[in-house]
Amino acid sequence: MRYHYLPGCSLHGSAREYADSFQAVSSRLGIELLELKDWNCCGATAAKAITDELPLLLAARNLILAQEPPGNIMVPCNLCYNNLAKGAHLLKDPDLKKKVNLLLQPAGLKLETEVAVRHPLDVYCLDIGLAEVIARVVRPLEGWKVISYYGCLLTRPKEVAIPDSNYHPQLLDNLVRGLGAQPLPFSGKTTCCGGPLLLTDPNVAYSATRKLLDEARELGADCFVVTCPMCHLSLDGKQKIIEKKYNTKYDIPVFYFTQLMGLALGVSPKDLGLKRHLVSPFKLLGRV
Amino acid sequence: MGQPRTGVYVCGCQGEISKRIDLHQLAATMAKKKGVALCREHESLCSLQGLQLIEDDLRSGEIDRVVILACSPRRHEETFKAILRKAGISEYLLETSNLREQCAWVHEEAKQAYKKAAILAQMSLARSRWLEPLEPLRFTATRRVLVVGGGIAGLSASLDLAEAGVEVVLVEREAFLGGRAAQLYRYFPRLCPPGCGIDYILQKIRSNSKIELTTLTEVKSLSGGPGNFEVTLLQKPRYVMPDRCTACGNCAPLCPADRKDHFDFGLSQTKAIYLPKGFPHPQSYVIDPDRCLGQECSLCRQACPVQAIDLEESPRERTIKVGSIIVATGWDPFDARLVEQFGYQQYPDVINNMEFERLVSPSGPTGGKLVRLSNGQPVKRIAFIQCVGSRDKNHLPYCSKVCCTVTLKQIKYVREFAPEAQIFVFYMDMRATGEYEEMYRLAQEESQALFIRGIPSRVIEDINSHDLILQAEDTLSGQMVKIGADMVVLATGMTPNQEFRQLGERVGLPLEMGAFASGHLQCFPFESRRAGIYAAGTSQEPMDASSAIKSAAGAAMKALVSLPEEIVIRPTVPVLDKTKCDKCKRCMEECPFGAWGWDDAGYPSPNLLQCRQCGICQGGCPMKVIALKHSTVKQTASMVEAFDPSFLGEREPTILAFLCYNDAYPAVDAACEKGLTYPANLVAIRVPCAGSLNVALVADALAGGADGIIVAGCASDQCHFVRGSDLAKTRLQNMQETLQRMMLEAQRVKWLTLNITDTEGFVRTINDFVAELRRLGPNPFKG
Amino acid sequence: MPPRVNKEKCDGCKAEHEPLCEQICPGDLMTLNPETRKAYCRSTRDCWDCMSCVKICPQGALETKLPYQLGYYPAKLIPLMGTNKITWTCIDINGKVERFVIKTRND
Missing domain, CATH: 1.20.1050.140 (Glutathione S-transferase Yfyf (Class Pi); Chain A, domain 2)
Incomplete structure (x- = not known):
């Protein structure tokens, strides 16, 4: 293909x-x-x-x-x-x-x-097929509690979205489950991370991102999985700033879904760019 | 037939016509024409003396038909028709010519006005030779009404009709009566139980011998028209014999199969054999065939002490004849799954307003206890969200009228069952009209409900506690509000019942914009697009129970009107000459009302009771074998032939216009009211609908030498006969293409869309057209 | 020469199995093409130019070509059907136009 x-x-x-x-x-x-x-x-x-x-x-x-x-x-x-x-x-x-x-x-x-x-998420799950992806998993991410975060732009509006529900999508959750991990039920799956406002009004952006991080922590999540660089920037890149601003601690790594797939499919962590994250993901890697 | 003896009457209209046109000369000319037995002048034909004059002449036997040259037919045609009837002559032996609104009042130059009047008179005389003595057609009517739907509107309408002495056949699809009203806990505003009212109506229905009531029955197909519908009903099997079943209930506990009870919207279950909730009629158990395990099980049959179970019962069909039909199939709640952000059917404690009615009803899923569906705990905090799905361009664009008052009623329920609970209402506008305003006041003051003017963006559920979190902006104070609730009730709107849509497709009932049945709101609110079929209750539009009962009375009244002993229709119906008919069926295809069927010999035959007498069939018939009585092709052709294209002189172009009687003719008549004048070069002929004009007549007009021809009709979406204007336009376009090939200027033939108020546009067009025709030169066929 | 069907104007007589031109053609030469649902002449060599089809077509979609002996391609013979008369327009190969009005006498 x-x-x-x-x-x-x-x-x-x-x-x-x-x-x-x-x-x-x-x-x-x-x-x-x-x-x-x-x-x-x-x-x-x-x-x-x-x-x-x-x-x-x-x-x-x-x-x-x-x-x-x-x-x-x-x-x-x-x-x-x-x-x-x-x-x-x-x-x-x-x-x-x-x-x-x-x-x-x-x-x-x-x-x-x-x-x-x-979008690659929809190409992998539908064109290649989720079953085919699962068949190639060599290192299932067992015991990982993952929050599948879709972001606000992937599932709406219906005419251009990936084929999934607007507010309660399941595609990424199914993929995470297929990779051996446990997707947590998360109410903010499609709630905006605040990313677009990072340059114009960062405080508003941080307060939006913070809500996601708070809920993730409450649910006891191990990590986030995202599909978009801006969401990654808000959740990972700005996590430490938010921790400092609100005087709190999260320490929740944020993966791109392709990185999780790579880990499960047996790609070497070196080739997945994990070193470039600001919140270290390496403590989770010991589990794989 | 003998020679016609025409009486020509020239009216001066109290000087209005005689001031412009020399009526003496006109009368003298007309008196000499062939077939004219007498010609009289009078200053005011519509006065008592004038009318008496005509009546005396008719009674004397000197004349056998009348031509009146006077004001517009729209003013006094009925007056003159009445005189003919009074004299014992068919009112269709009358021909009128418009010498006032379309001649004397709009043409300034007296000589031209005279010439035009003379031509109009000549054309009318020519037509009068072809008039026929038509009499109204009579048919016997079936004095019975079919009411589809046994909800509160259907029951009410049936009772109204029966009390007026009419037989009623009432069919209900479910096994119980009362429809949606039976699912409610209470009605507003007095909080009476629906059982009280419905029971009362049912008692009266049962004791009224004029009403035949069957449940588990649907309409399979129908045909025919007002006064004589033929309907096929399908009665689904109950599998339990109602005259034996005592409703003892021995069978149900033994039944191994379950079903979701749709009376409770799937929130509860019953066995496959069950006694329906609501008002089961008759009082008997029913078996759901989709869930029943069938013959192999038969446990119910063995348990039944009176052998009432018949697992082999099959559906029954029967055909009845009725005079009119009332559709009262009711409504379904809007499917809140489409408004995903509120989590309907994602979170167990988010329900819609009908499910809430069931929740607090003693016969409902929790036995009438107000508890959470997720964990059975009592409800301490409840939130209502208004306008779910309604007033939303993505879903239902209209307001469903009742949901606000329903919420106010439901607030009272909450106080009844959970006096200490916190109540929040998220709204856009609270619409509690009339006396329901009192409910709104009480909800705030006595029930202490908190009203927040802002719709929550989402409903979020806490996974562990199943608590629902709503966040909204209170637009009155400008503050963000975030609350937690045990239960969220979505005030969903009303959509027409699915059954109604399917029925509509089966019987060819076109649905209007909002998918409800109601016709043109101001003029024909109870009528649907199909004559003789009326809508009552929520099939018509969203409404509350008291309005449904009122609407049922209205529909019953309308249904009654199309039920005389005898149906009398005007004789201006289409008649087919079979000797030349090719059976090409174009008439059948083009009729907007589906009024053409087949006769035994395979020729098209019109259903006169369904026919709306537009004449579109006549216009489209390529063999010209259809004659719409009193506007036949021959009659119009005689006028075209009598038209002298040089009536204003050799060098003046002349225009023959065919005007549709609904919009175009009145628009032209209105010129005098607006003080406008236009050139006398235009002579108009009226037609019932632009679609009734056969293009052969336009060809005749061209061959006869008319320099320009106009066909004018209503705007495409306003044509009274749906397709008339569009068909006329297409036929003219085809002809224009032929004209071009014939090296004849296609601009000579024009289509004009004339709205009834568009007189100015008409005058401009005529002036431009006359100028254009002067440039083009005369029609090569002239002279 | 055989009749030519203007495919935009022809509606196959509402796609009936016997359109009007088929019903009237004395040589049984016109019929409906089942795929395009429009009329066409099945055997052009057998057409003898009676023009019955041209006269009856309600859409005016048919036109015959005159044989070369009479006028060849630029020449046209076009009927316009009235209620009791037919207006004939003849255009010869030089573009000269002549018109005749003939009363039909079959009433």
């Missing part, structure tokens, strides 16, 4: 470990990744504040580049995924498509075919 892949601004930079683990797991599962040539910023953040059209045009350009065979695109970051999938959905309207093509004409670009926009 071949997929185009859009790393977005973070996977080559601050979320390197997501990129590494994503590539390792994909190759284990027989997926060939082709990084989209000359991809541009997805437009999910600052572009929205400029005009209504700009995020759509940025998304359209990526979709146009992805039209080349295999005609699909896997997007690991939830923000990029949401913006790109929304763009693809809106561009199904022939009038809008015509308008966008007109605007992109000076760049010599034209959107013709429909491009399937996918």
Whole structure:
């Protein structure tokens, strides 16, 4: 199976470990990744504040580049995924498509075919199949109590979300269970982590992230598993700041789901970028 | 037939017409025409003397039909028709010509107005030769009504009809009567038990011999029209013989199979053999065939002391004839699973308002104790969330009217069962109309419920305690509110019953926007799109119990109206000439009301009671074998032939317009009221619907030399006959394409959408059209 | 020369199994194509240009081509059906237009 892949601004930079683990797991599962040539910023953040059209045009350009065979695109970051999938959905309207093509004409670009926009979680569980993934598990994560955190952008709106419930999704929980761990029932599965406000109003962001960390601690969780670099940044990158601000302690490591998959599938921890986390995950690794 | 002896009457309309048009000359010209037995002038034909004049002439036998040149037919056609009837002549031997609203009052130049009047008179005379003495058609009616649904609206309507002396067949799908009202604990505002009211109605129904009541019965199919519907009913098997069953209850404890009791919304269980809750009718046990283990078990049969069990019973069908039908199939609560954030059916203590009724009912899942469904503990804190699913563009866009008052009632329940409990109500707007306002005041002052104006974003459950946490913004104080509750009641709205939707599909009952049956709200609230079928209660729209009873009385009244001993319809019906019919069935396909069926010889045949007399069939018939009586193709063709395209002189273009009588003709009539004038180049012919115009008539008009032709009708979504305007437009477009191939300017034939208020648009179009025709030059067929 | 069906205007007589052109053609040459649900001429060489189909089509979707002896491709012969008359328009190969109105006498 071949997929185009859009790393977005973070996977080559601050979320390197997501990129590494994503590539390792994909190759284990027989997926060939082709990084989209000359991809541009997805437009999910600052572009929205400029005009209504700009995020759509940025998304359209990526979709146009992805039209080349295999005609699909896997997007690991939830923000990029949401913006790109929304763009693809809106561009199904022939009038809008015509308008966008007109605007992109000076760049010599034209959107013709429909491009399937996918998230790796949904590709692994549905295209490869959860059963196939489970069959390849060599080091089950037994006894791990994991909070499956989907983030706010993966399961809504229904037209562009992965095929799962908006507020009570199960896909990641099923994957975690399949890897041998125990997913805990968590009320904040799809509650926003506050990530987008980290630069503009960090206090609001921290108070949102804090609610998730509090509940996780109350449930006695061993770790979080996330699907998005921004969620990872809020929960892991800012955990120590939140601890200091609210004078409390969490010490809950945060894994990307590809890292958990990698551990279970027998990939060496060195290749999963675990050293780049701010909250050390290594104490859990002893259990594997 | 003999030669027609036409009496032509020219009315000066108290000077209104005579001031512009020389009526003496007109009368003199008309008197000399062939077939005119006499021609009279009068200043006011609609006055008593004028009418007497016509009546005397008719009675004398000198004339056998009347042509009246006067005001618009919309003003006085009925007056003149009445005179013909009084004189013993068919009222359809009357032809009127509009010399006032569409001539004298709108054309300033007297000579042109005269020429137009002369042409109009000539056309009317030509048509009058083809008039036929039609009499109204009579049919015997079946004086019986079918009521579908044994809830409070259906029961009430049946009783109203029976007391008016009409036979009623009442069918109910379930094994019990009372519908949703039977599931309630109490009614508002007086908190009386529904049992009281329903029992009372049932007593009266049982003692009224005019009502035939069967339960476990559904409508399988129906056909026909008002006064003569044929309905096939399907009675599902009970598997227990009601006349033997004493409801002793020996069978149930032995039954090994369980079923979810849908009377309690699945919150409780019964055995597969059970006595229905509510008001079972008859008082007998029922077996659920989906859960029963069948013959191999037969434990109930062995236990029954009176051998009432018949496991081999099969469904029964029968067909009845009724005159009209009332649909009272009721409502279902909105499925709160669609509003995922409240955790309905994810968390056991989140329930909807109907389930709450069951919870506090003595016959309900907890025996009437207000306890939590998760752990059986008493409820100490309860929260109500209003408008769940309603007023939401993603779900139900409308307001379900009753949910606010239901919550106020349920607050009283909480005080009855848990006097110390904390009550929170999260709302957007509290809608407690009329005397229910008192309930709102009491809920706050006596019941001490706390009202928070803000809907929670989510309901979250604490895993260990199953406590529910709600967080909302109180928009009145601007503060965030976070509360914990033992139980959350979602005030869900009303949607029409699924059964109703399926019934609608089976019988071809189109549903309106909100998926309810009600017709045009101001004009025809009880009627559905299908004539003779009326809606009562919540099939119509969301409403409370007292409104349902009122609505039932209204529907009963309407149903009664279509039940005379005899049905009399106007004779302006379509008639098929079988000698030339090709059986192409285009009439059947294009009729918006499905009024065409087959006769024994395989020819299309109209169901006259279902026909709405629009004439769309006549317009579409390629062989022109359908004649809509009193607006036949021949009659209109005679007018087209009598039209002289050079009536204003060699160089003036002339336009023949076919105007639909519903919107276009009145719009043109209104020109005088608005003080507008337009050129006399336009001569109008009225048609019942733009769709009733056969394009052969447009071809005739072109071949006859008319320079321009207009076909005008209502806007597409406002056509009184649903499809008439659209069909007329398409037929004209096809013709225009042929005209282009024929090297004839297609612009000569125009479709015009005329709303009844669009007179200004009409005047502008005519002026532009006349100018355009001057540029195009005369029709090559002229002269 | 055989009739040509304008596929946009033809509605297959509401896709009945015998459209009007099939019912009227004296040579039994017109029929409905089961896939496209539109009319077509089954055997073009046998058509003798009676134009009954052209006259009866309620959508005006049929047009015959005149044989080369009479006028060839640019020439057209188009009937417009009235209630008791037919208006014929002849356009010859030079574009000259002539029109005739003939009363039908079968009432």
